[in-house]
Amino acid sequence: MLSVSESHNRNNVRRTSTESAEEYGRLLRAIPPDVEIRLDLATSFDCPFEGRIGIERAMALLDRLIDLKPDAEICPCDTTGRADPAQVEDFFETALQRFPQIKAWALHAHDTYGLGLANVHAAYRKGVRIFDASFAGLGGCPFAPGATGNVATEDLVWMFERMGVPTGIDIAALLPVAQDGAKIPGGLSGGRVRDALSASSDAYASIRQT
Numbered sequence: 001m002l003s004v005s006e007s008h009n010r011n012n013v014r015r016t017s018t019e020s021a022e023e024y025g026r027l028l029r030a031i032p033p034d035v036e037i038r039l040d041l042a043t044s045f046d047c048p049f050e051g052r053i054g055i056e057r058a059m060a061l062l063d064r065l066i067d068l069k070p071d072a073e074i075c076p077c078d079t080t081g082r083a084d085p086a087q088v089e090d091f092f093e094t095a096l097q098r099f100p101q102i103k104a105w106a107l108h109a110h111d112t113y114g115l116g117l118a119n120v121h122a123a124y125r126k127g128v129r130i131f132d133a134s135f136a137g138l139g140g141c142p143f144a145p146g147a148t149g150n151v152a153t154e155d156l157v158w159m160f161e162r163m164g165v166p167t168g169i170d171i172a173a174l175l176p177v178a179q180d181g182a183k184i185p186g187g188l189s190g191g192r193v194r195d196a197l198s199a200s201s202d203a204y205a206s207i208r209q210t
Contacts, residue, residue: 037073
């Protein structure tokens with residue numbers, strides 16, 4: 001993992017982006033070529049220190065990194081949760097045209113401003129099929145005060161299943177796990193489906209009892 005934003009990279013891993021890119025190259029040379037690699041690009045859309053990140057900054061960094069391992073999975077990250085669907089669509093439209101050799105793109109979305117699901121859907125429309133999520137929407141970023149975690153897994157499952165896109169995840173089994181996660185002391189949870197389904201289940205149970 002390295003950051004598109006120089007400021008975030010220095011604060012997060014105490015290195016310049018160039019130093020992290022060189023370290024990525026050394027890592028690849030030190031491991032067998034058949035080892036699967038995922039490359040996360042933090043602050044691909046927005047930085048807590050520098051604000052909105054232009055697409056070309058991310059593309060320029062990818063120009064340096066992709067040739068090192070063209071079969072790596074590439075995941076731009078909305079570290080602050082301030083990306084919007086138009087920005088996400090523009091990013092992937094540009095990236096897929098510029099780097100057709102990449103077969104696996106992913107998206108790491110946070111839901112701080114309530115756009116996590118919309119951003120995932122925007123990426124899905126552009127052909128992305130790998131998405132990070134966390135049950136109960138747990139998580140955050142130490143350099144983005146108030147940032148929630150990734151998009152809640154239960155929200156993603158609900159959205160895709162309603163769209164007719166199978167996820168292989170049993171939301172009925174996931175729901176109690178998410179409910180427990182939301183109760184973790186000190187945890188910052190997010191998501192909407194968990195509460196909506198719980199309320200529906202409670203209402204249905206009450207009707208059956210009367």
